Amino acid sequence: MPVTLKRRYKRRYILVLYRSSSEELLSMTRGKTVNMFGYVFAQKASLKLIDKIGPDLHVIRCRSEFLGEVLCALMLIGNEHSAVVLDVSGTLRSLRSRAVIKKDVIEAILSTTSTKC
Amino acid sequence: MKVIHLLRKKPLASTTFPYLVTSDNYHDLASKNVDLLEITEIDQQFYEMLKQAPSKKLGIEITVSNLRATGGQKLAKNVALIKSIHSFTEKYGNQLVLTSGASSVFEMVSGRCFDALLKLCDIKPETYWISLNNWLEHKINMRCYACDA
Numbered sequence: 001m002p003v004t005l006k007r008r009y010k011r012r013y014i015l016v017l018y019r020s021s022s023e024e025l026l027s028m029t030r031g032k033t034v035n036m037f038g039y040v041f042a043q044k045a046s047l048k049l050i051d052k053i054g055p056d057l058h059v060i061r062c063r064s065e066f067l068g069e070v071l072c073a074l075m076l077i078g079n080e081h082s083a084v085v086l087d088v089s090g091t092l093r094s095l096r097s098r099a100v101i102k103k104d105v106i107e108a109i110l111s112t113t114s115t116k117c
Numbered sequence: 118m119k120v121i122h123l124l125r126k127k128p129l130a131s132t133t134f135p136y137l138v139t140s141d142n143y144h145d146l147a148s149k150n151v152d153l154l155e156i157t158e159i160d161q162q163f164y165e166m167l168k169q170a171p172s173k174k175l176g177i178e179i180t181v182s183n184l185r186a187t188g189g190q191k192l193a194k195n196v197a198l199i200k201s202i203h204s205f206t207e208k209y210g211n212q213l214v215l216t217s218g219a220s221s222v223f224e225m226v227s228g229r230c231f232d233a234l235l236k237l238c239d240i241k242p243e244t245y246w247i248s249l250n251n252w253l254e255h256k257i258n259m260r261c262y263a264c265d266a
Contacts, residue, residue: 019223035189071233075226076185076192085227109222 010064013050013095015057015087016074017106022049022058025083029060032073045070050092053099056106059092121257123153133264135257137176146175152256153178153214156202164205173210174255177202180218181226181234199238203245212252213245 018025026049033042045066051059062070067088074083086102089095122136127150137152145151146166153176156163167177179202184195203213215234217226232242 017223032188036192068233068236071230072237075181075230075234078185082185082224084223084225085230088229106222 010090011061012064012067013089013092014060014062014067014070014074014085015053015089015095015099015102016060017056017084017086018058018081019056020081022052024081025049025058026060028077029070029073029083032077033070036073036076037069041066041069051096053096054103054107056110057086057099057103059095059099064090121253131261131263133262135260135262137256139178152176155180157183167205167211168209174252175211176214176252176256177206177211178214178216180216182218182220182224196238199234200240203238203240212248213240214249214252215245 016025026047030042030047033045033047045062047070048061049058050061053059071085071088074085077083086106087095087098089098119135122134123139124136125139127138128136138150139153139155140148140151141155141157143154143156143163143166145154155178167175179195179199184192187195199213199215205211206213215231217224219225235242235245
């Protein structure tokens with residue numbers, strides 16, 4: 001019988017635009033995942049808060065097999081604050097490098113929308 | 118960049134910009150002027166009316182902002198509804214249109230999330246986007262537009 005290495009599960013890092021605290025984002029995402037798919041699924045998805053880039057950009061991590069369902073939950077959270085998924089990546093390094101560019105674009109967009117309001 | 122305007126009423130004269138006429142009242146199914154019909158609540162009568170609708174290639178719009186307002190059982194019902202409307206529209210030559218319904222930057226939905234929602238509803242994202250593109254091209258190209266002076 002061939003010897004195989006025990007491989008660690010694959011992860012995906014999600015960059016989210018959310019106008020509140022990271023803890024609230026994580027609890028809202030967990031809550032919605034439980035609401036939509038159940039407790040077992042939410043536990044298996046192993047959602048974790050990884051980073052915060054600037055005031056509104058958050059990075060959360062999940063298992064790659066459950067990415068579709070986590071994206072659905074993220075899309076459907078919130079009545080007061082809703083979350084916008086900006087990017088998904090397999091490595092944190094590439095996500096961070098892309099997030100720096102996106103951060104500048106978003107800040108420019110938000111400044112123009114706030115001046116219009 | 119080409120922007121498609123959403124209008125509540127069909128303009129009396131030809132326009133310089135592409136547009137779609139929208140409505141949120143499903144009794145407008147009988148009207149030939151409506152291109153896109155937004156639905157929130159649905160019953161058996163809707164399906165009957167859609168079968169008898171005079172204009173084929175009608176867009177049936179479901180917004181994510183409406184889905185966001187629901188939770189639990191109602192949300193599950195809405196997901197089943199998207200699936201049933203998709204198969205129904207395919208059968209009768211209409212088009213399902215999923216939109217964000219966003220009124221601000223913070224309510225926008227990315228393409229990847231739409232794909233995830235479509236997969237959740239057992240709809241192949243590739244076939245959905247191709248049919249939506251064909252439907253939009255058909256709707257925009259069937260009209261005469263005034264030339265820019």
